[in-house]
Amino acid sequence: MTTLIYKIAPRALWREAEARGTFAGAPVDLADGYIHFSTAAQVRETAAKHFSGQDDLVLVAVDAEGLGAALKWEVSRGGALFPHLYAPLDPAAALWVKPLPLGADGAHIFPELDI
Structure with missing residues (x-):
């Protein structure tokens, strides 16, 4: 069984990583010394807590x-x-990369996730 985990990243940062062939992480990841991921059950709260109001994000x-x-x-x-x-x-390890837009209520609109 596949256990999917999710990374929220600014679209531009992810596109740069795809072009370079490596993703070292966002500034918070670099500061903490590891890349933060979330499970399907955790990722909505992660978005609300750490990416509130941020648009132009992707979910990996x-x-x-x-x-x-x-x-x-x-x-x-x-x-x-x-x-x-x-x-x-x-970045080739990504099974998919999808937009994570903001809804009218200011919350991120998630694609269907495997839980």
Whole structure:
């Protein structure tokens, strides 16, 4: 079974990573020393908490098992385990990349996610 995890990123930053062939992370990832991911159950709260009001974002889906030992599940918000990647991400590992637009109510509009 595939366990999908999700990365929210500014569209321009993700496009640069695709062109370079590596995604080192957003500024918060670089500051923390790992790339932050969320599960399907966590990603909406992540968007509301850390990306409120931000437009022109993408949602990137990645197979957690494909990331190997560099992916660690660590306690974070509310005691929940969050996936953290301690390595650059190859953009080719993305199963899909979809827009994450803002709705009229200011909340992000998510595509259907595998939970």
